[in-house]
Amino acid sequence: MSLELKNVEKKVGIETHIHSTNLKLEKNTxxxxxGSTLAGKTTLMQIMAGLDKPTSGEIWFNxxxxxGKEVQKRNCSxxxxxxINYPNFTVFENIASPLKITGVKPDEIKQRVGKVAELxxxxxxxxxxxxxxxxxxxxxxxxxxxxxxDSDLILLDEPxxxxxxxxxxxxxxxxxKLFEDRDCIVVYATTEPLDALMIGGNTATLLEGNVIQYxxxxxxxxxxxxxxxxxxxxxxxxxxxEISKSGDIFKIKDNNVQWKSNVKIKDGNYKIGIRPHNIxxxxxxxxxxxxxxxxxxxxxxxxxxxxxxxxGKLNWVSLSNGIQQKNIGENTKLFMNxxxxxxxxxxxxxxxxx
Amino acid sequence: MNKTLNQKAWxxxxxxxxxxxxxxxxxxxxxxxxxxxxxxxxxxxxxxxxRWFKEILHSExxxxxxxxxxxxxxxxxxxxxxLGIAIAxxxxxxxxxxxxxxxxxxxxxxxxxxxxxAMWNIFALPDIGFLGNSLNSLGFDYNFTQQSGDAWFTTIxxxxxxxxxxxxxxxxxxxxxxxxAYYQAAEIDGASRWDIFRYIELPKMKKVLTLAIxxxxxxxxxxxxxxxxxxxxxxxxxTNFLSLDLVKMALGQFDLGPAAxxxxxxxxxxxxxxxxxYSLMMKDEGRT
Numbered sequence: 125m126s127l128e129l130k131n132v133e134k135k136v137g138i139e140t141h142i143h144s145t146n147l148k149l150e151k152n153t154x155x156x157x158x159g160s161t162l163a164g165k166t167t168l169m170q171i172m173a174g175l176d177k178p179t180s181g182e183i184w185f186n187x188x189x190x191x192g193k194e195v196q197k198r199n200c201s202x203x204x205x206x207x208i209n210y211p212n213f214t215v216f217e218n219i220a221s222p223l224k225i226t227g228v229k230p231d232e233i234k235q236r237v238g239k240v241a242e243l244x245x246x247x248x249x250x251x252x253x254x255x256x257x258x259x260x261x262x263x264x265x266x267x268x269x270x271x272x273x274d275s276d277l278i279l280l281d282e283p284x285x286x287x288x289x290x291x292x293x294x295x296x297x298x299x300x301k302l303f304e305d306r307d308c309i310v311v312y313a314t315t316e317p318l319d320a321l322m323i324g325g326n327t328a329t330l331l332e333g334n335v336i337q338y339x340x341x342x343x344x345x346x347x348x349x350x351x352x353x354x355x356x357x358x359x360x361x362x363x364x365x366e367i368s369k370s371g372d373i374f375k376i377k378d379n380n381v382q383w384k385s386n387v388k389i390k391d392g393n394y395k396i397g398i399r400p401h402n403i404x405x406x407x408x409x410x411x412x413x414x415x416x417x418x419x420x421x422x423x424x425x426x427x428x429x430x431x432x433x434x435x436g437k438l439n440w441v442s443l444s445n446g447i448q449q450k451n452i453g454e455n456t457k458l459f460m461n462x463x464x465x466x467x468x469x470x471x472x473x474x475x476x477x478x
Numbered sequence: 479m480n481k482t483l484n485q486k487a488w489x490x491x492x493x494x495x496x497x498x499x500x501x502x503x504x505x506x507x508x509x510x511x512x513x514x515x516x517x518x519x520x521x522x523x524x525x526x527x528x529r530w531f532k533e534i535l536h537s538e539x540x541x542x543x544x545x546x547x548x549x550x551x552x553x554x555x556x557x558x559x560x561l562g563i564a565i566a567x568x569x570x571x572x573x574x575x576x577x578x579x580x581x582x583x584x585x586x587x588x589x590x591x592x593x594x595x596a597m598w599n600i601f602a603l604p605d606i607g608f609l610g611n612s613l614n615s616l617g618f619d620y621n622f623t624q625q626s627g628d629a630w631f632t633t634i635x636x637x638x639x640x641x642x643x644x645x646x647x648x649x650x651x652x653x654x655x656x657x658x659a660y661y662q663a664a665e666i667d668g669a670s671r672w673d674i675f676r677y678i679e680l681p682k683m684k685k686v687l688t689l690a691i692x693x694x695x696x697x698x699x700x701x702x703x704x705x706x707x708x709x710x711x712x713x714x715x716x717t718n719f720l721s722l723d724l725v726k727m728a729l730g731q732f733d734l735g736p737a738a739x740x741x742x743x744x745x746x747x748x749x750x751x752x753x754x755x756y757s758l759m760m761k762d763e764g765r766t
Contacts, residue, residue, distance in 0.1 A: 170662075173666065175662050175665065175666070195665050195666055196665060196666075196668040200666060201666055201667075202662065202663065202666050204659040204662075204663065205659075206657055206659050208657070208659050208660055208663045210677050210678065210681075211678070211681040211682060212677070212681040213677070221667055221669075222666075222667045222668070225667055225668045225669060225673075226668065266663075269667075
């Protein structure tokens with residue numbers, strides 16, 4: 125089983141929503157579409173489901189061209205950002221609805237709904253209506269509806285975006301387990317890099333209707349093919365600076381920060397990408413370089429501290445563990461973990477990672 | 479901490495209180511006053527107790543007009559609700575068609591009621607009216623001033639023309655508030671068009687439809703101007719609805735006492751129906 129997009133393109137009027145895309149999703153995989161709003165995640169999913177037709181290109185499923193096939197005739201299910209359930213059905217009826225339409229026998233419906241409900245911790249609320257449930261439970265019901273059907277393709281369009289923090293964490297942990305031993309392809313769209321990392325599987329980074337990179341999630345994270353992919357897969361945003369190399373001396377152009385490294389690349393000009401958690405208020409790793417900064421703003425988020433600072437003409441973002449209290453305008457010393465730098469050439473292609 | 483006593487806020491209530499007193503309480507109490515008395519003019523009144531109420535409640539004339547009123551309202555709701563929903567479903571959801579449809583739909587609602595009556599009166603005249611003339615030349619024996627069936631037909635058609643738009647606009651608003659994801663989810667489930675209507679659109683429109691029923695019920699139950707101009711309650715008493723009958727009794731025959739008693743009964747019926755609707759609406763609201 126596989127889902128393959130061949131040169132799929134989507135235009136609406138004069139605007140191109142999806143630029144020519146080739147993507148092959150394999151059986152039993154979870155695939156994350158990672159990109160900001162309007163990157164084309166939802167459009168891509170709708171094309172995969174058959175809710176929307178591509179302007180050109182083909183969609184192949186299991187070696188069959190399904191480009192024009194109606195959504196009703198495909199075996200897929202979808203979960204949305206909004207909690208979509210039939211408003212006047214009970215939870216049981218809601219979960220059972222896709223089975224009823226396909227004419228499954230009542231006994232089997234009861235058994236299958238019961239099983240899915242248990243999996244999603246809904247067993248106690250089968251007789252309630254959606255608006256009597258909390259947001260998390262409503263979304264669980266929608267997930268149950270998608271799971272009960274044994275679809276070949278399960279599409280999850282930012283399913284956690286409308287949930288509050290706690291519920292999101294909880295459901296995010298459960299999600300990969302739900303799909304573990306299912307014979308299907310799962311596609312999960314999200315704007316948050318952290319979601320992709322926690323879900324694992326494969327990730328496709330998207331920007332403005334282009335699939336930038338597709339591969340194993342950790343691979344995409346550790347070795348982004350180019351600067352765009354690295355930027356999409358970094359939250360808080362990645363720090364980027366132009367550097368020059370001669371011998372084993374690396375030097376940031378806009379300030380005087382320099383370090384030694386035995387990274388084997390030719391002398392010349394490069395760009396480095398530094399993820400915020402590799403700039404910290406304490407030394408980390410064996411190989412670190414000092415950078416002085418003037419604090420612009422310092423935010424605490426949970427047990428982490430986000431410090432924005434300037435150095436030379438550049439603005440930097442750093443993320444340190446623990447609570448690091450800094451005053452605005454304060455001069456401070458931070459450390460960059462040289463081993464974690466990503467080096468890009470002047471055409472923004474990755475040269476080496478540390 | 480001690481609160482300082484300051485009752486000046488009450489002054490702000492006085493204007494509203496005075497206004498309501500003059501336009502609601504005083505007239506209503508005058509009617510209540512009339513309903514217990516008999517008058518022969520020249521401002522001489524005589525106490526009659528509950529006589530008028532008993533008479534009205536037992537009068538065949540009242541039963542007849544109340545019956546007509548219920549039948550009329552029932553037919554109106556039966557036609558306008560499904561028709562309004564059907565039109566709303568076929569209206570475009572985006573593009574240049576939207577403003578055109580909305581303007582076309584609002585137009586009948588903007589026409590003054592007596593103008594609607596006059597328009598339809600001329601429109602339906604059997605000899606020169608477009609509708610009347612056309613029907614007659616098609617071979618129908620149509621004359622709304624002489625045949626009660628035709629009078630009913632014309633009155634109902636007029637009301638449908640005038641008020642269906644209200645149901646359309648309310649339903650349209652209800653339909654537009656449904657997120658597109660609902661339709662997509664149903665499509666993925668393999669639901670048919672009817673399933674989508676029955677299990678998504680109708681439940682989602684429930685609130686606006688309750689409102690539409692309430693509004694259409696009250697308005698059609700109190701209908702006066704349009705049939706007054708169109709048929710004047712005729713032929714005979716065929717379209718003599720409750721409020722037409724009331725005005726005939728009060729002004730035509732100057733039976734102030736019975737007319738006052740009748741208006742109070744009328745008022746209580748409307749109030750009762752509204753309360754029933756309201757509690758039905760609130761019952762559902764409380765469950766959610």
